[in-house]
Amino acid sequence: xxxxxxxxxxxxxxxxxxxxxxxxxxxxxxxxxxxxxxxxxxxxxxxxxxxxxxxxxxxxxxxxxxxxxxxxxxxxxxxxxxxxxxxxxxxxxxxxxxxxxxxxxxxxxxxxxxxxxxxxxxxxxxxxxxxxxxxxxxxxxxxxxxxxxxxxxxxxxxxxxxxxxxxxxx
Amino acid sequence: xxxxxxxxxxxxxxxxxxxxxxxxxxxxxxxxxxxxxxxxxxxxxxxxxxxxxxxxxxxxxxxxxxxxxxxxxxxxxxxxxxxxxxxxxxxxxxxxxxxxxxxxxxxxxxxxxxxxxxxxxxxxxxxxxxxxxxxxxxxxxxxxxxxxxxxxxxxxxxxxxxxxxxxxxxxxxxxxxxxxxxxxxxxxxxxxxxxxxxxxxxxxxxxxxxxxxxxxxxxxxxxxxxxxxxxxxxxxxxxxxxxxxxxxxxxxxxxxxxxxxxxxxx
Numbered sequence: 117x118x119x120x121x122x123x124x125x126x127x128x129x130x131x132x133x134x135x136x137x138x139x140x141x142x143x144x145x146x147x148x149x150x151x152x153x154x155x156x157x158x159x160x161x162x163x164x165x166x167x168x169x170x171x172x173x174x175x176x177x178x179x180x181x182x183x184x185x186x187x188x189x190x191x192x193x194x195x196x197x198x199x200x201x202x203x204x205x206x207x208x209x210x211x212x213x214x215x216x217x218x219x220x221x222x223x224x225x226x227x228x229x230x231x232x233x234x235x236x237x238x239x240x241x242x243x244x245x246x247x248x249x250x251x252x253x254x255x256x257x258x259x260x261x262x263x264x265x266x267x268x269x270x271x272x273x274x275x276x277x278x279x280x281x282x283x284x285x286x
Numbered sequence: 287x288x289x290x291x292x293x294x295x296x297x298x299x300x301x302x303x304x305x306x307x308x309x310x311x312x313x314x315x316x317x318x319x320x321x322x323x324x325x326x327x328x329x330x331x332x333x334x335x336x337x338x339x340x341x342x343x344x345x346x347x348x349x350x351x352x353x354x355x356x357x358x359x360x361x362x363x364x365x366x367x368x369x370x371x372x373x374x375x376x377x378x379x380x381x382x383x384x385x386x387x388x389x390x391x392x393x394x395x396x397x398x399x400x401x402x403x404x405x406x407x408x409x410x411x412x413x414x415x416x417x418x419x420x421x422x423x424x425x426x427x428x429x430x431x432x433x434x435x436x437x438x439x440x441x442x443x444x445x446x447x448x449x450x451x452x453x454x455x456x457x458x459x460x461x462x463x464x465x466x467x468x469x470x471x472x473x474x475x476x477x478x479x480x481x482x483x484x485x486x487x488x489x490x491x492x493x494x495x496x497x498x499x500x501x502x503x504x505x506x507x508x509x510x511x512x513x514x515x516x517x518x519x520x521x522x523x524x525x526x527x528x529x530x531x532x533x534x535x536x537x538x539x540x541x542x543x544x545x546x547x548x549x550x551x552x
Contacts, residue, residue, distance in 0.1 A: 173433055174350025203354065204429035206436055239446050239505075260336035261444060262343035270336060286436060 124159050131157050131164065134192055138184045141177045142265050143283075145223040148181060152211025155202065163196025164189065169207045171286070172266040209285050221249045226271065226282040246282050248273035258282075304366050307424070309386065309483035311359040312376070313525055316387035318352030319377055320533075321345075321408060323540050327395050337398075340444060344405065347437040354430045378544035382534055383527040386481075390473040392524070392533050399452055399462040403470055406445035410501050411477045413438045414494040423488065446505045453509025463511060475520025484525075 135154055140146045148154055148168070155167040166185060170178045182199040189197050209228035217227035226249050243258045253275040260270040261284070269284040325345040332338025356373035363371040390408065395401045416438060419431035452459040478495040495516075503513045523529065543550060 170350075170433075172347060172350060173354055173430075173437060174346035174348075176346075202429070203433040204425075206433045239443060239450065239508075241443075260340055261440065262336075262340035264339070266343055266346055270339075 127159055128157050131159075131166075131189065131194070134188050135166075135185065138181065138188055141180050141184075142267075143220070143223070143225065145219045146216050148185075150213050150216025150219065152213065152216075153181070153207060163198060164194055166197065166199045167202055168199060169202055169205075171207050173203075175266060207286070209283065212283075220283055224249050224280060225268070226280055228283050228285045244285075246271055248276060248278065249280055250278045251276040301366065303486065304362060306483045306486040308359050308362050308366075309481075310487045310489075311355045311362070311427075313386035313481070313483065315352045315355035315359060315376070316385045317391045317408075318348045318355070320385070320387040320536060321391040321404075322349040322352060323536055324391065324393075324395050325401065325405070328401065333398055341401070341405070344441050344444065347434075347441070351430065351434045351437070354433070358426055358430070374544070378541045382529055382537055385529065385533065385537075386525050386527060388473070388476055389521055389524040389530055390470065390476065392530055392536055393470070393473065394532060396466060396469070397462055399459070400466040400469065402445055402448045402452070403463065403466045405441065406449050406505070407470065407474055407477075407502070409438055409441040409445055410498050411494065413442055414497045414501075415489070415491075418489060418494060449505050449511075450509045453506070453511040460510070463509070467511065467514065471514045472518070472521050475516070475518075476522040476524060479520070479522050479525075481525040 132149070132154075135157070136147050136149050138148050140148060140151055151171065153168050153171060155169050156165075157167075158165045168178070168181065168185070178201065182201070185199050186197050212228060220227040226246050229244060229246070243256075245254050246256050246258075247254050248256050248271075251273060253273055255274045256271050257274055258269060259272050259279065263270045263281050263284075267283055267286065268281040270279065271282045272279045322345045325341055325348075328338060328341045328345075330338065332341060353373055356376050360371040360373055360376055363369070363376075388408075390404060393400075393404065413435065416431040416435045419427050420435070422428045422431065449463065452463045454460075477498070478491045480489070480491045484491060499513075499516055506513045
């Protein structure tokens with residue numbers, strides 16, 4: 117019995133490593149594991165159950181991510197794959213891995229702050245101190261709380277003048 | 287052992303409560319979808335690029351929230367009626383009288399003041415409503431509410447800041463906000479007139495109303511705008527499928543492609 121459990125754990129580990137090959141279609145430097153949207157992987161008598169959660173309700177990438185998971189596992193010889201979308205607990209940027217944050221920065225997108233500052237509902241809240249991914253200056257300003265995708269805000273560096281996306285806290 | 291009559295009565299009661307749950311989900315989904323369709327008219331037409339992106343981002347959020355409610359409703363309809371329903375069939379193949387959205391959501395987008403004020407009223411309303419739904423006995427509704435609330439908080443802040451900016455801004459912006467308020471206010475009361483499907487699903491709209499009134503008033507005060515009487519005679523009917531003259535035009539545009547070329551895909 118114990119041996120069987122170990123066997124299943126190892127098989128699940130194999131699936132996790134395959135999932136690490138799948139990237140976010142909108143931010144291709146991030147894998148879905150970096151984003152923290154894969155909530156569980158389970159091997160059951162009937163097949164493989166994978167649970168994912170969306171970053172935002174309207175995230176258009178979710179259907180594609182679910183399809184890509186299926187394709188990746190089919191290509192590796194797996195069958196009877198179920199990809200389920202759950203909403204609770206709601207995704208938060210706190211689930212993003214440290215490696216993911218570093219990749220984002222190298223890609224030119226400011227990663228979410230470790231300490232969430234603007235998730236309060238206070239009006240006209242002061243700009244969050246976001247570091248410019250180009251020149252590392254904290255002398256930056258928010259242009260808009262909404263950016264090119266649901267998960268980003270628009271910032272500009274006052275020192276190097278470069279506009280950049282900030283993966284906003286959520 | 288139960289008599290057959292009692293069994294039948296119980297079945298009927300279960301059917302009724304499922305129907306009311308479906309109606310409730312459809313009303314939530316429809317309001318989000320129709321408002322998303324209206325706000326979508328701003329795409330490429332916003333006053334400046336950043337605000338064009340902001341309102342379309344908000345629109346994407348509420349469209350996603352609507353989809354979550356439609357998907358749940360579609361599953362229940364498929365199970366209880368045996369006729370397969372999908373989120374798409376519910377959005378594209380129902381008629382005007384079957385839509386249960388708030389009248390507020392179907393009104394024309396008007397100018398920026400009108401669209402932002404509507405978003406403000408709606409976001410504060412959904413914030414109160416979804417907060418209550420966090421405690422829903424239905425886990426799936428509670429989960430959608432939990433997810434949606436994180437997004438709605440952003441919408442409330444964005445629209446509140448705009449109300450203050452316009453009300454306490456120039457003579458022109460102040461006047462436009464007042465015009466929008468005069469037009470939209472009679473459509474706000476409908477949010478708090480409970481339909482049977484809301485009562486049956488444990489929603490207490492009087493609590494939502496109190497909270498809404500307080501929050502709207504706070505922002506209006508800062509915007510130097512007087513809050514109109516909330517107990518005046520209000521327009522209603524959307525929840526029962528009785529819509530304004532605008533609704534047919536929205537559906538004609540939104541549903542045209544699917545009705546002409548059923549199951550067409552991108």
